[in-house]
Amino acid sequence: MKYPVKLAASLAVATAGLLGTSALAADNVFTYAWSLDVEDWDPAHAASTEPAVLYNIYEPLVWWDADAEGSFRPGLAESWSVDDSGLVWTFKLRDGVQFHDGTPLTAEAAKISFERSMASEATGYTWMGVTEFKAVDDLTLEIHTAEPTAVLVAVSGTVGSFVVAPSASAQGEDWFRAGNAVGTGPYTLRQAKAGQQIVLDKFDDYWGGWDNDGTEIDRAVFRIVTEASTRVQMINSGEADMVEDMPRDQVAAMADDPNLNVYNLPTYQTVFWYMNHKKAPTDNKMVRQAIQHLWDRASISQGIYAGQSTPATSTVWSNYPGSKQFDLPEFDIEKARDLIEASGASTDDLKLSVAYISSFEEWKNICVLFQSNAAQVGIEVDCIPGELGTLWENALNPESYNMFGIIWWPDRMTLSGPMFLQYFSEEPMFNLGHYANADYDAAVLEAIGLEGTDMAASTAAFQKAQSILVDDAAAVWDQEISAMVVLNSKWEGLSHNPAYNRWYSLRDLRLKQ
């Protein structure tokens, strides 16, 4: 008698499993179908997509905030000041903050974290100009610099600025890489399964406190789903609560679904295409100008990004503090044709290799569109998709590609980043267009030098440098894109600070009452 009953029960449960129901109902579980993965859990190394997860676990001393007074607002530091020489910054830390392991936040912990990142090859550059971190007492940290430096930019940046528990800092790289983290943030790392999922659990002793009214996220699961079609499936079926990185065409359709809310969030992400100034035919200014006129940015915005982007009006995001606006070249095939003729380039020369990162679906289409338009003026385009690392390595060699698509977003809120890294002649890693202009170099150096002391003069110098780039037709500045986030309508409170790319604060998300 018992056996058939047990069998029936097992079958019933198995069927339930078959239909994907899971029995937990007490806690609020939030599932984020994520297109990326944390490749490096070491805060002294993490520099690209990791912040999306890590900002729920770790916190910086100071946040950059476009709406805040002076653009900076307190994080783990309640207040800060700089002395008259401009060489010593003092940060007063918050009292009563705990790390996930129960130890208290101290200036010493911050000092150790920052020293660790300063010593790291991957993140050390953010502390350029810093000579010493000093823990004056438990809650006071001093940062000493050799020359007046924009220290606030460094401590509020997404690189190397996390405050990590001393016990964790002591463990070293390998311990972090195995998927471990101890920070002060509202969520702790419960599980990190590379390529599969990351689970964060609520940190009850978070210094900011909780309402505990049953609307907060108790557990967040970042499911690593690299295939866009699966992400679409998951958000439609309710398996996932949030997704981004959706195929642009399908996001628009989701707005009609009453169970979903679609958010169009401005980011500081700009798509632009380096043009190689050391390889024919892009070494010829008229050819570069022709290419700019062959780039149908309006169609790209409407047809490929489904209206979820705007054609760029500057060399960086148009709202970026300090950026100048320009009238960038319009799509005009006849003008391009004239420029090509005037350029003196022969038909044999008119072959372009355009490299781009294959994971961006839109870029494949941008390249195909360009290929098609370029063919009309006799230019042959070879589209080369690939992985970032491989392409980058190749692009460092000026013989490799004529154009390289890049999506840029700030890792720290300063123009010095893009202006220096992307076009400075001696810059070995990021100047993939192999651009070299002495006037430009001088203007950028001047601007960076003034950043710690006279922001207005610094901005003026940066803008002068931007004008040089535009006159030189240095690159193709394509689109400013927004992040389309789809959230299941039972949740509200989505917040996004474009200075911290792709990070959506879990603590702010609440179940609707």
Place this chain on the structure above:
Amino acid sequence: MATQDITPSEPSRLATIWSRVAGNKTFFVGLVLFVVILFAALFAPLISTHDPLKIDFGAKLVAPGSEHWFGTDELGRDLYSRVVYGTRTSLMIGVVVTLLAVAIGAPIGLIAGYEGGRLGFWLMRFTDVFIAFPPLLLPIAITAALGQGLYEAMLALSISAFPWYSRIVYSEAQRVSKSLYVQSARASGFSHFRILTKHMLPNCWTPAITQASMDFGYTILAAASLSFIGIGAKEPDIEWGLMVATSRTKFLDYWWVAMVPGLAILVTVFALNLLGDGVRDLLDPKGDSK
């Protein structure tokens, strides 16, 4: 007057072949389909309705209908025309890869079979290495090394395929080289080259041709698979596997973008398989060659 022998009139060779062809129904179907495909490839510009490369954002992801018979993809390109032009790419792949594989593999097998002994042994071990790889894995690894591209994929497929032809020709060549015909040629002092080309080759090529005809369809399938996982054809190549790959993010909502090129692959490979079977039946009815 001398008497003439009366021999019953023999049907011509061609007629024999034709009767065998027509009698074999599946082969006939395959042949007809193949002719259609060939026709599409040859007269693509005439039978297409649109320019297969023309981008038209206004006609994005249109369902199959009167304006676009098979619908359009995410760039507004007409799928019917792209399928038609795709026949050119596929047939080219099949022909070139198979030709290359036979051209490299057959001579190796021929020479090894002719010389025999240790050369033959080591040749077999050499081909064993290639055959030790599960199918597709070797082309994948080689294409990855050579870089993405249709020609790179074709070269990789040829490299993976030629050892098979070496083996087939080798076993046949072994047998033939022991025959009286060849032995006497050797004894007569003919040059090796002459013996290989005039005496060995004509007697060894049948199994290779049979195998080639059966492999033709598979080659197209393999090339499509390589393009699908992203290491074969690339824009602006018009290749069916590539078309299916680009449709992946959308096909749940826009099924035709994936299914149309996919079915094109299916029908083409099916037709070529039937054709291949038919050729095998014609040339080697007992099916002993594999």
Place this chain on the structure above:
Amino acid sequence: MKSYVAKRLGTMVLILIGVLVMTFVISRVLPGSPVEMYLGSRPSAEAVERVTREMGLDRPIYVQFVRYLGEVVQGDFGISLMTKRPVLTEISERFPATLELVLCSVLLVVLVGVPLGVVAALRQNGIVDVVARSVSAFGVAIPTFLIAMMLQLFFAGQLRLLPLQGRIDDLVLLDYEFPHVTGLYLFDSAIAGEWVAFGSAAAHLVMPTLALSLSALALIVRITRTMMIEALGEEFVTTLRAYGLSSARVNFRYVLKAALIPLLTVVGMTFGYLLGTSVVAEYVFDWPGIGGFIVRAITKSDYPSVMAITMLLATAYLLITFLVDMLHFAVDPRLRH
């Protein structure tokens, strides 16, 4: 008998070395610098030099190969440039997933394909035969990725009956944990009594298995049918029938046995065929096995992973062929003297 085994073993080792040489040669040409990949996107010149020396990339090719050979023998397949963990760890974590998929496919292919082929042979040109031959013809012509996507479209997209991708519901895995004894989720969850997990794993296996099996199924049906027909035509069958043994008895005891021997070879080949085709199926279904991993590894120029996996799969295939040969030898009295 011992000399036969020894000879076969020797040949296998020889071929294995050849496989190693080949994978090494191929991956040497892979584009992209492994060093930059390892260090992340902003490495300094000294770091590049240090890692180049550590990885031995500055030594001549033959020295690199000997070093590689030594490492392989010790079980060290290097560090994955993608995940920064040992390749062996990545492979051993993912291999059970591929194994489970391939095993299920082999089971399906043999349990469905063989009887189908047998019946088709026994009643030639009957309904079953026609169906079998048609399925066969289409099965070998349809690309695995197409059938996979069609299944997804229908069962996941339209009917919402089966999950689109993956191996198991990750939340289920977290909350209904079961010890991973063998790494095969169906087996492990069943012996642990975790039926929710079992159901989830089973649901996720349906489409990938079907997609993977179809072309192999088509081949097996065809081959079984052909071998059965040949066996039926053999002289000894007519003789047995002449002695008055019933058809059924003849068919099942003698004919099937005769067909069984070459069938073993075919099953072995199927395994190998499925190992290769699993790459595409795993890619479509985001299956966490080594097939999907190798595709990602190739696009990221993770040459240690590519080399290791290619070699592993070829070795597995070789071993299976060897085992089948041994079985063959044991079962077939004609080979033993």
